[in-house]
Amino acid sequence: MKFLAVIKANAYGxxxxxxxxxxxxxxxxxxxxxxxEAFTLLKSGIDKEILILGPVFKKQFPLLxxxxxxxxxxxxxLIEDLxxxxxxxxxxxxxxxxxxxxxxxxxxxxxxxxxxxxxxxPLVGLSTHFANIEDTIDHSYAKxxxxxxxxxxxxxxCKVGKxxxxxTACSAAILLFPETHFNLVRAGISLYGxxxxxxxxxxxxxxxxxxxxTLKPVLTWKTYVTEIKKVG
Numbered sequence: 001m002k003f004l005a006v007i008k009a010n011a012y013g014x015x016x017x018x019x020x021x022x023x024x025x026x027x028x029x030x031x032x033x034x035x036x037e038a039f040t041l042l043k044s045g046i047d048k049e050i051l052i053l054g055p056v057f058k059k060q061f062p063l064l065x066x067x068x069x070x071x072x073x074x075x076x077x078l079i080e081d082l083x084x085x086x087x088x089x090x091x092x093x094x095x096x097x098x099x100x101x102x103x104x105x106x107x108x109x110x111x112x113x114x115x116x117x118x119x120x121x122p123l124v125g126l127s128t129h130f131a132n133i134e135d136t137i138d139h140s141y142a143k144x145x146x147x148x149x150x151x152x153x154x155x156x157x158c159k160v161g162k163x164x165x166x167x168t169a170c171s172a173a174i175l176l177f178p179e180t181h182f183n184l185v186r187a188g189i190s191l192y193g194x195x196x197x198x199x200x201x202x203x204x205x206x207x208x209x210x211x212x213x214t215l216k217p218v219l220t221w222k223t224y225v226t227e228i229k230k231v232g
Contacts, residue, residue: 001166004029006188008037008053014192014219018042024048024187031186035060038069051092061087066169070124076100076112083119090184091116092125092165095152097145106152113159125165125184126156134172134196137203142173146180172196175212176203178216193217 005027011019030046032038033054041050042065051070051093058081065091072077074094074204082088093112105110114189116123119218124199128149149168156163166182173180193216195201204212 002028002184004031004186008033039063049202071086092129095150097128127167172200
């Protein structure tokens with residue numbers, strides 16, 4: 001199984017390049033939000049593959065190295081822009097299973113696959129994102145999402161064959177549901193020493209009867225008390 005370290009938003013405020021260089025020997029992929037973050041990693045000499053989780057615009061294509069950068073594909077506009085501008089990046093098709101954010105709805109998948117195949121674009125992955133897996137101990141909705149994803153996975157494999165990467169698991173899913181791991185997981189907040197939520201920690205205890213892994217924040221703030229003043 002491949003491990004993707006999510007270092008978007010300046011590595012959750014911990015410092016993009018500092019965290020990337022620390023983690024590089026231990027991970028298979030880096031996940032960032034934007035083309036600019038990916039470009040910063042490329043420029044710094046990071047040698048791992050990078051998946052851009054957010055949108056990428058056609059004017060940003062020249063900044064990126066198709067041999068190293070993968071794109072999340074959740075709009076037909078991206079497919080058309082790649083084709084019209086002569087670019088070809090490994091694509092991870094993101095499917096809508098109930099989060100109602102990024103992702104193609106199931107009824108559009110066949111049309112999207114036909115377009116990708118027509119343009120000869122490399123489709124290497126299939127992903128989705130869970131809507132509320134972190135903020136509840138009732139995971140029935142996440143299980144419905146997983147069921148939808150499995151149905152779409154079956155359709156994709158029927159139409160274009162098996163893909164290289166299948167991924168759904170964020171930090172909470174990694175901790176709670178092994179069946180969501182497939183062959184690539186996306187660890188975010190847990191990388192930095194935090195449980196995704198109190199509900200996630202409670203769910204772990206309910207399911208496994210134990211407290212779970214010891215997560216310790218990697219960032220500590222230190223300062224000096226320079227003055228104490230009595231007011232009033």
